[in-house]
Amino acid sequence: MDELADGTATPAEGSPPIDDGATTEPPAPTAAEDEPIAEDAPVADGPTDDKREETASVEVEATVPTAVVEEKSKEAEARGINPVDPNSPPGYSEGFHFGSYGRVVTGGDGTGRPVRNADIVAFGSRLDEGTYAELEVRREDYWEATDSYTRMVMTLAMANPAFHYSGNFNINMAIRNLYLESADLGVKGLRVWMGSRMYRGDDIYVLNFWPLDNLNTVGGGVGYYFKNQTAIKLHAGLNQPHSGWFKQTLDRPLPLGQIGATDVDILNRQKLISSAKLEHTFAVGGGGIKATGYGEFHYTGRGQREITDLVYEDLPADKGFVTGAQLSGYTGKGSSHLNLIARYAGGLGAYGEFNAPLQLALDRTSKGARELLFAATGNYEAGPFGIMLGSYYRIFRNASEALDHHDLNEGIVLLRPQVWLTKKRFVGLALEGSYQAQQRGSTFIDENGQTTPLFGQVGRFGVIPFLSPGGAGAFTRPHLQLIYLLTARDAGARSLYAADDVFARRSIDHFIGITAEWWFGSTSYFRD
Numbered sequence: 001m002d003e004l005a006d007g008t009a010t011p012a013e014g015s016p017p018i019d020d021g022a023t024t025e026p027p028a029p030t031a032a033e034d035e036p037i038a039e040d041a042p043v044a045d046g047p048t049d050d051k052r053e054e055t056a057s058v059e060v061e062a063t064v065p066t067a068v069v070e071e072k073s074k075e076a077e078a079r080g081i082n083p084v085d086p087n088s089p090p091g092y093s094e095g096f097h098f099g100s101y102g103r104v105v106t107g108g109d110g111t112g113r114p115v116r117n118a119d120i121v122a123f124g125s126r127l128d129e130g131t132y133a134e135l136e137v138r139r140e141d142y143w144e145a146t147d148s149y150t151r152m153v154m155t156l157a158m159a160n161p162a163f164h165y166s167g168n169f170n171i172n173m174a175i176r177n178l179y180l181e182s183a184d185l186g187v188k189g190l191r192v193w194m195g196s197r198m199y200r201g202d203d204i205y206v207l208n209f210w211p212l213d214n215l216n217t218v219g220g221g222v223g224y225y226f227k228n229q230t231a232i233k234l235h236a237g238l239n240q241p242h243s244g245w246f247k248q249t250l251d252r253p254l255p256l257g258q259i260g261a262t263d264v265d266i267l268n269r270q271k272l273i274s275s276a277k278l279e280h281t282f283a284v285g286g287g288g289i290k291a292t293g294y295g296e297f298h299y300t301g302r303g304q305r306e307i308t309d310l311v312y313e314d315l316p317a318d319k320g321f322v323t324g325a326q327l328s329g330y331t332g333k334g335s336s337h338l339n340l341i342a343r344y345a346g347g348l349g350a351y352g353e354f355n356a357p358l359q360l361a362l363d364r365t366s367k368g369a370r371e372l373l374f375a376a377t378g379n380y381e382a383g384p385f386g387i388m389l390g391s392y393y394r395i396f397r398n399a400s401e402a403l404d405h406h407d408l409n410e411g412i413v414l415l416r417p418q419v420w421l422t423k424k425r426f427v428g429l430a431l432e433g434s435y436q437a438q439q440r441g442s443t444f445i446d447e448n449g450q451t452t453p454l455f456g457q458v459g460r461f462g463v464i465p466f467l468s469p470g471g472a473g474a475f476t477r478p479h480l481q482l483i484y485l486l487t488a489r490d491a492g493a494r495s496l497y498a499a500d501d502v503f504a505r506r507s508i509d510h511f512i513g514i515t516a517e518w519w520f521g522s523t524s525y526f527r528d
Contacts, residue, residue: 092140092149092183099522102133104162107483107513115513118487118503120458120496121410121436123209123392127462127485128511130160134176136522148185153177153523155198177524189227194220198524199235201277201292202326202339204377205475206390206414206432211341211375212324213294215353217273229281236274243356245315246271248305267305267315273298273353275322286332296322298348318357318365320347335475338378341392345371350396359398359406369399379474384425386474388416403441405454412436418464420472428472432462432485444495456493461486478518485511 105128107115117128136155143150155177163169179195199221200214219237240246248267254260279292298320307313324343330336350369351357357366375392393411398404418430440454462485470476487509497504519525 092142092151094140094142097138097140097521099136099138099520099524100134101519101522101524103129103515103517104131104133105129105513105515106131106165107511109512110510113502115511118458118460118489118509118511119412119436120438120456120489120493121412122394123204123207124412124436124458125414125432125434125460125462125485126206126208127432127464127483127515128513129208131162132157132159134158134522134524136177136524138523146185149183151181151183151523153179153181153197155522155524187224189225191223191225192220193222197237199237199275201294202328202377204339204375204390204392206377206388206416207392207412209375209390209392211373211377211392212292212326212343213275213277213296215273215275215296217353219273229283231277231279233277234275236272238270238272239353240270241354241356244305245356246300250306266312267303269301269303269315271298271300271348271353284329287330288332290326290328290330292326292328294322294324294326294343296345296349298322298353300348314364316363316365318348318367320345320349320351320366320369322349334381335473336378336380339376341373341375341377343371343373343375347399350398357399359400359404361399361401366399368401369397371396381472381474384420384472386418386420386472388418388474390414390416405440405442407441408438410436410438418474420468425472426468426470428466428468430462430464430466432460432464434460436460438493438496444492447491454492454495456496457490458493459488477520478516481515481517483511483513483515487511 105115109116115128115130117124117130119125134155134157136153138151138153140149140151142148155175157174157176159172159174161168161172163171175196177195177197179193179197181191181193183191185192196218198216200210201212203210215235215237217235217237217239219235221233221235221237223231223233225231244267246267246269247265249263249265251261252264254262273296275294275296277292277294279290281288281290300318302317303315304312305315322343322345324341326339326341328337328339330338347369348357348366350371351366357369361367371394373392373394376389377391378389380387391411391413393409395409397407412434413436414432414434416430416432418428420426420428435457436459437455437457439456442454443451444454446452462483464484465482467480468476469478489503489507489509494504494507503509
């Protein structure tokens with residue numbers, strides 16, 4: 001996941017981590033959906049490939065010759081468990097396979113400073129995000145003895161800086177996927193996986209954001225895909241956020257009078273996260289409507305940490321939850337779709353999977369923390385024209401009763417109209433406009449010297465001419481893009497940055513840069 005660029009306004013305490021990969025703005029799929037799909041399938045950061053352009057159904061008329069019918073049947077089987085879903089991953093295919101998502105971004109402002117994320121909300125325009133890439137290797141096998149399939153997936157992710165930029169022979173790398181999945185073992189339609197995995201649903205591509213479900217744990221899951229376009233998925237896993245609220249390591253003398261010291265884990269507790277998802281797709285003409293219900297349970301056990309020499313603090317067990325729903329519709333033509341999402345989280349669940357509470361309730365737990373989110377995302381294409389939408393409104397309150405800087409309301413609306421030119425439509429032009437605002441539970445000194453509640457606003461406008469070797473389509477990649485992005489911020493937005501930060505001084509910023517973006521053959525962008 002992409003980190004906030006250096007110096008960017010820090011999201012609220014409860015903000016989910018910003019994802020680093022590309023995102024897929026899928027048309028609401030039918031039947032078993034995943035994110036870019038295997039819900040068990042990780043997704044990321046990236047839109048799906050040309051499969052978004054495939055038709056949403058495979059129908060064969062009675063007059064079609066038998067040979068053609070058999071060929072169509074094989075084609076549908078190759079599309080996997082849900083051939084009518086344009087986002088469905090391909091079926092298992094024996095052997096080794098390679099996939100990737102990536103973007104390389106470079107450029108700067110009018111003074112020569114490097115590219116930097118200028119959004120004040122947790123999830124804003126992806127145009128000025130940093131360089132990021134994933135390389136996936138997977139092995140798929142059919143086991144005749146049990147008439148079942150397995151898929152092993154390993155995904156390595158790399159982020160800024162690249163060697164050619166910094167000259168440092170070093171790399172920021174993470175394992176995004178390392179898991180094994182079994183399909184149809186004993187029961188057709190049953191999938192079981194175990195390992196380390198990105199586990200998420202539909203995203204808002206233009207915001208690089210998964211609003212309903214976006215988990216990263218080491219654990220396992222099970223899913224069952226009914227023939228009537230219904231799917232149920234269960235998951236449980238562990239993680240340990242990098243925080244003193246979960247782990248504290250201190251020096252202690254070696255035993256038995258030995259000279260020296262060693263590290264001892266005074267506090268060492270994990271977070272358990274479990275999730276459940278139920279979805280059903282109703283076929284409507286050549287498209288469909290998908291309804292999704294979702295929930296999570298978060299738990300961490302009690303512990304103890306040292307607050308000063310040999311003085312200890314007891315940390316009680318803590319828990320939380322997430323509940324949400326999504327309604328999706330898609331036309332079955334190209335990538336046209338609309339997703340509406342509502343999500344409410346409480347307690348430990350309000351902070352996301354990798355964040356730790358900073359402000360606690362009187363009983364030293366996260367009880368009382370809450371997050372409410374509404375989001376809408378979509379894409380519409382007609383001929384050479386298209387328009388993408390990304391938006392959300394989010395309210396977060398931490399566990400303390402009094403308002404503070406970490407309590408916030410924030411939201412963004414972003415539109416990206418685009419047109420594909422030339423007969424083969426490999427040249428295009430996109431415009432992107434967005435408005436974002438954030439209100440904090442604190443005050444600041446405004447331009448008139450008055451103390452006022454902190455409310456910041458940012459407007460952004462971008463011009464993106466691009467080359468698309470794959471032709472038209474909002475989610476067709478690869479892309480070669482030239483970017484101009486104008487950012488205008490008011491006094492409230494500038495107050496979010498530290499003194500002498502250029503964003504605290506500037507009301508207007510210009511970014512000029514180039515981006516190469518691609519994705520292909522990666523389970524991170526399928527929905528399972």
